[in-house]
Amino acid sequence: MTIAETSTLAATELVDELQAWLEENWDPDLTVGEWWKRLGTAGWAAPMLPADSYGRGLSRGDAMTVSATIARFGALGAPMGMSIGLASPTIATHGTREQIDRLIPPAVCGEVAFCQLFSEPGAGSDLAGLSTRAVQDGEIWHVNGQKVWTSGGQFADMGMLLARTNPDAPKHRGITWFAIDMHQPEIDIRPLREMTGNAVFNEVFLTDATVPDANRIGDVNNGWAAANTTLFHERSGMASRGGAGEGGMGIGARMARSGTVVGDLDKRAGDFVAARSARTSRRPRDTNASPAQSQIDLARQFGRLEDPHVRQQIAQAHILGTLSRLNAERHKAVRATGGDIPGIPNFGKLLTAHILRLNRDLGLEILGPRGMLHAYDQDGREELTTQPGGAAAMAATAQALGAQALPIFGGTDQIQRNIIGERILGLPKEPGDLAQVPFNELPKNG
Numbered sequence: 001m002t003i004a005e006t007s008t009l010a011a012t013e014l015v016d017e018l019q020a021w022l023e024e025n026w027d028p029d030l031t032v033g034e035w036w037k038r039l040g041t042a043g044w045a046a047p048m049l050p051a052d053s054y055g056r057g058l059s060r061g062d063a064m065t066v067s068a069t070i071a072r073f074g075a076l077g078a079p080m081g082m083s084i085g086l087a088s089p090t091i092a093t094h095g096t097r098e099q100i101d102r103l104i105p106p107a108v109c110g111e112v113a114f115c116q117l118f119s120e121p122g123a124g125s126d127l128a129g130l131s132t133r134a135v136q137d138g139e140i141w142h143v144n145g146q147k148v149w150t151s152g153g154q155f156a157d158m159g160m161l162l163a164r165t166n167p168d169a170p171k172h173r174g175i176t177w178f179a180i181d182m183h184q185p186e187i188d189i190r191p192l193r194e195m196t197g198n199a200v201f202n203e204v205f206l207t208d209a210t211v212p213d214a215n216r217i218g219d220v221n222n223g224w225a226a227a228n229t230t231l232f233h234e235r236s237g238m239a240s241r242g243g244a245g246e247g248g249m250g251i252g253a254r255m256a257r258s259g260t261v262v263g264d265l266d267k268r269a270g271d272f273v274a275a276r277s278a279r280t281s282r283r284p285r286d287t288n289a290s291p292a293q294s295q296i297d298l299a300r301q302f303g304r305l306e307d308p309h310v311r312q313q314i315a316q317a318h319i320l321g322t323l324s325r326l327n328a329e330r331h332k333a334v335r336a337t338g339g340d341i342p343g344i345p346n347f348g349k350l351l352t353a354h355i356l357r358l359n360r361d362l363g364l365e366i367l368g369p370r371g372m373l374h375a376y377d378q379d380g381r382e383e384l385t386t387q388p389g390g391a392a393a394m395a396a397t398a399q400a401l402g403a404q405a406l407p408i409f410g411g412t413d414q415i416q417r418n419i420i421g422e423r424i425l426g427l428p429k430e431p432g433d434l435a436q437v438p439f440n441e442l443p444k445n446g
């Protein structure tokens with residue numbers, strides 16, 4: 001069964017089966033690594049993967065039911081991140097039997113963490129224009145070039161690498177997808193500090209780095225097909241997270257990290273669940289709350305609830321947040337019956353980006369001058385907690401600084417609009433299409 005041909009089981013049947021498995025297998029005294037191994041080899045860590053590739057061939061909706069059931073049971077959820085969400089489905093779709101059996105189990109069991117080495121300084125939206133070169137020498141490929149924006153690169157064991165393997169072919173036809181070992185001195189990873197104060201992503205320099213041909217996923221020069229599988233799963237995941245809220249995403253696992261660099265594999269699994277329960281019991285979730293509830297609370301706290309402009313913006317945030325949730329539910333319902341609504345992931349990402357910007361502006365308007373203060377370290381955070389607005393104001397400034405990320409990653413707003421225009425509305429493509437010109441002959445900056 002392929003990933004596209006997923007089955008949708010009756011929810012109760014699925015929950016019953018998983019519940020019985022959890023009763024037999026969950027033990028809080030296992031290490032995180034031991035627990036994830038059980039979960040992964042039973043197909044519950046990545047249930048959307050095909051059954052013959054360490055999954056269960058479930059639909060995205062059923063996979064969310066699995067995460068929610070594990071969380072409700074009180075067990076630690078599956079490892080989060082790109083190993084399960086992006087690398088495994090790409091390898092399951094394009095890899096050989098040997099690659100599936102060698103590379104997927106450590107990924108779904110959280111033993112290795114993958115990063116995504118796609119974007120380059122000159123190739124982001126135009127990803128097919130990438131210029132990192134891979135040259136074959138027998139069983140080994142030598143890789144030279146630079147990647148950027150590599151989220152989690154400093155914590156990764158493996159990288160999903162796109163490299164140019166035939167510069168004489170048109171740009172989409174000379175790329176190959178590799179699973180490269182990040183633990184080699186020829187790969188230099190330099191974290192980039194963001195305005196949020198975090199260093200989520202990195203520059204990655206590859207200088208005669210090597211990757212065995214055995215780790216080439218798919219045919220030489222056919223990497224664009226594999227890349228599209230990776231990007232499809234990235235965008236679908238974003239769209240479903242946009243509407244799923246916390247409940248569906250295996251929340252317990254959020255705090256347990258995978259991989260050998262910062263992974264929590266040797267720690268006691270039950271401690272992560274206990275930590276989560278303690279957090280949520282302090283902050284009960286009101287399922288009837290408005291999507292603009294935190295803005296309403298902030299406005300009340302800062303005495304701005306009667307301000308007509310603030311009220312209008314809060315109403316906007318409530319309406320758009322509600323529409324976003326309803327759209328996600330509508331899409332989920334249609335997909336559960338085997339159908340689809342073309343363009344919904346693109347519309348959903350655009351709407352989420354719009355809501356993030358609206359909340360950014362609204363939060364800063366409510367905070368006034370307080371919105372100019374942001375803490376960049378633990379001391380600063382402790383100091384700001386004691387200032388007017390406390391933790392709620394800190395959350396609002398953090399949201400404002402982070403709001404720029406989603407409109408860029410996974411395809412910028414403009415690219416989403418291009419996709420909707422060309423593929424959903426059937427509008428003509430942009431003039432000057434260079435898709436058939438050999439990569440070597442493409443016009444370059446400078």
Ligand SMILES: Cc1cc2nc3c(=O)[nH]c(=O)nc-3n(C[C@H](O)[C@H](O)[C@H](O)COP(=O)(O)OP(=O)(O)OC[C@H]3O[C@@H](n4cnc5c(N)ncnc54)[C@H](O)[C@@H]3O)c2cc1C
Binds near residue numbers: 115124201412418
């Ligand atoms: C938080 C974050 C995490 C990320 N993580 C990763 C990661 O782990 N791995 C990875 O490989 N990449 C990652 N990225 C990179 C991301 O995929 C790129 O930033 C994105 O594809 C845009 O590319 P760019 O930054 O080169 O901008 P450009 O492509 O140079 O775009 C610049 C501007 O031009 C506009 N533009 C470009 N082309 C068109 C067009 N044809 N029509 C209209 N407008 C256009 C864009 O919308 C944008 O406004 C991450 C980015 C962010 C923000």
